[in-house]
Amino acid sequence: MKIELTTEEKIYEAAKEIFYRKGLDGARMQEIADLAGINKALLHYYFRTKEKLFGAIVKRVAEVFFPVLFSTWNMDIPFEAKIYTFTDKYIDFLIKHPFIPNFVINLIHQNPDKVKSLLNFDKLPISAQLEEQIRVEIEAGNIIDVDWRQIIISIISLSVFPFIGSPMLKIIFKLDDEEFLKIMEERKLIIPKMVMAWLKP
Amino acid sequence: MKIELTTEEKIYEAAKEIFYRKGLDGARMQEIADLAGINKALLHYYFRTKEKLFGAIVKRVAEVFFPVLFSTWNMDIPFEAKIYTFTDKYIDFLIKHPFIPNFVINLIHQNPDKVKSLLNFDKLPISAQLEEQIRVEIEAGNIIDVDWRQIIISIISLSVFPFIGSPMLKIIFKLDDEEFLKIMEERKLIIPKMVMAWLKP
DNA sequence: GTCTATAAAGGGATAGAC
DNA sequence: GTCTATCCCTTTATAGAC
Known part of the structure; x- marks a missing residue:
C-alpha cells in the first residue's frame, strides 16, 4: 500500500533519481517531469529553474551525507571502537x-568552492578530536607512528x-x-x- | 621549446582536458575548439559529431588505464612483491x-553495458592468475583465509x-x-x- | 584544411487557459 | 495547482567561400 505523495515530494524523488545518475548537465527537465508523473511547466512552477531544483537536491543530500560521514569522528569513545562504529554505520x-x-x-x-562554503569547514573542525586521540594513542605506544590523515583517508577509501x-x-x-551486497x-x-592489524605495533 | 602538434593532436589534447573535467554533457564544442586554438567547424571536420569525439577520447583513455590497472595482477611474481609493485606503479x-x-x-x-563490451572481460580474465595465487597462499598458511575479492577491492580502494x-x-x-602529492x-x-599486516596469520 | 555564416535541433523557461 | 502551447536562447552541425 503506497502513501500518496504531495507534488513537491514527487518532484524531489524524481529529481533526486535523475540528478544522482546523470548530474546537473546530463539531466533533462522533461525526464524529471515524466518520472514525477507531471509536466515541465509544473516543475518550473515549484522550482523556477533547473539550477534551483538541483540546489534543493544538493541541500538535502548534504544534510544527510556529511553528518553520517563526520559524526562518528568526534565521539568520545575509544579509538578502536570508533573505527568499528564508523564502518558499521557508514x-x-x-x-x-x-x-x-x-x-x-x-x-x-x-564546484569545489561552492561546496567548501556550503560545508563551512572552518567553523566546524570535523576531525580535531580524532587527530588528538590518534596523537595520544601513538604516544602511549598503542598504535604505530603514522600520519593521522593516512588513517582517515584509508578508512574512508x-x-x-x-x-x-x-x-x-x-x-x-x-x-x-x-x-x-554480501561482500559489502x-x-x-x-x-x-585490517586497519587495526596495520596500526598495532 | 614546444613541439608543434598536428591539428588532430591539438583537438585530442583539448577534448581530453574538457571531457575529463566536465564529462560528455557538460562539455561544449566551442570550449574545446577555443582550447585547441581552432574553430568549431574544424572540430566537426575531424570528428563529425560530439559523440564520436568523446568516443575517441574514451578509447584512448581505456587503452592506457585498464592495462595499468590489470597488468600487474597476472604477473608471475610472489604475492607480496606483486602488491608492492602494483601500488608503486598504479x-x-x-x-x-x-x-x-x-x-x-x-x-x-x-553506460555500464558499453564499457563491458569495450573491455571484453569474458575473453580476458583479468585476475584468474591472482585468484589462484591467493588460494595457494591461503592453503600454505602464508595468509589468512579471506575472500580473494576483498583483497583486490581493498588494494584498489x-x-x-x-x-x-x-x-x-x-x-x-x-x-x-x-x-x-607527498601523502600520495x-x-x-x-x-x-597495511594489506600484509592484515593478511599475515 | 581552415575559416565565416547559418541552419537545425534541443531543451529551459513562460504565457495563458482552466 | 495543473495543463497545453509556444517562445527563445543555447549549442550542435552543416554549407560554402577561400
Whole structure:
C-alpha cells in the first residue's frame, strides 16, 4: 500500500533519481517531469529553474551525507571502537544510498568552492578530536607512528570506494546485486580488522 | 621549446582536458575548439559529431588505464612483491593522470553495458592468475583465509579513492597540491604494509 | 584544411487557459 | 495547482567561400 505523495515530494524523488545518475548537465527537465508523473511547466512552477531544483537536491543530500560521514569522528569513545562504529554505520548508510558518494564527488569536482562554503569547514573542525586521540594513542605506544590523515583517508577509501566503483567491480568479478551486497556487509568487519592489524605495533 | 602538434593532436589534447573535467554533457564544442586554438567547424571536420569525439577520447583513455590497472595482477611474481609493485606503479600513474579515475567511473556509471563490451572481460580474465595465487597462499598458511575479492577491492580502494576524492580531502585536511602529492607518495608503501599486516596469520 | 555564416535541433523557461 | 502551447536562447552541425 503506497502513501500518496504531495507534488513537491514527487518532484524531489524524481529529481533526486535523475540528478544522482546523470548530474546537473546530463539531466533533462522533461525526464524529471515524466518520472514525477507531471509536466515541465509544473516543475518550473515549484522550482523556477533547473539550477534551483538541483540546489534543493544538493541541500538535502548534504544534510544527510556529511553528518553520517563526520559524526562518528568526534565521539568520545575509544579509538578502536570508533573505527568499528564508523564502518558499521557508514556502510549501512551507503547500502541504503549507493548513488550518493558518486554524486557528491562529482559535485565537489565541478564546484569545489561552492561546496567548501556550503560545508563551512572552518567553523566546524570535523576531525580535531580524532587527530588528538590518534596523537595520544601513538604516544602511549598503542598504535604505530603514522600520519593521522593516512588513517582517515584509508578508512574512508576502504568504505566508500566499493560503492563508487560498484559498476566496475560488478563487471570485473561478475557479481550480481545480492553478491555485491554480501561482500559489502562483510567489509563492516574486514575494514576495522585490517586497519587495526596495520596500526598495532 | 614546444613541439608543434598536428591539428588532430591539438583537438585530442583539448577534448581530453574538457571531457575529463566536465564529462560528455557538460562539455561544449566551442570550449574545446577555443582550447585547441581552432574553430568549431574544424572540430566537426575531424570528428563529425560530439559523440564520436568523446568516443575517441574514451578509447584512448581505456587503452592506457585498464592495462595499468590489470597488468600487474597476472604477473608471475610472489604475492607480496606483486602488491608492492602494483601500488608503486598504479599510484605513479594516478599522480600523472589524476582525472582519469573519476572520468572512467562516471563512464561506467552512465553506460555500464558499453564499457563491458569495450573491455571484453569474458575473453580476458583479468585476475584468474591472482585468484589462484591467493588460494595457494591461503592453503600454505602464508595468509589468512579471506575472500580473494576483498583483497583486490581493498588494494584498489586504498590506491584510487584518494585521487577520486582529492578535492574533498583537500578541503577536509586543508591540503595544498604539494602536501597532497607527498601523502600520495607515502601511500605507495603504506598500502602494501597495511594489506600484509592484515593478511599475515 | 581552415575559416565565416547559418541552419537545425534541443531543451529551459513562460504565457495563458482552466 | 495543473495543463497545453509556444517562445527563445543555447549549442550542435552543416554549407560554402577561400
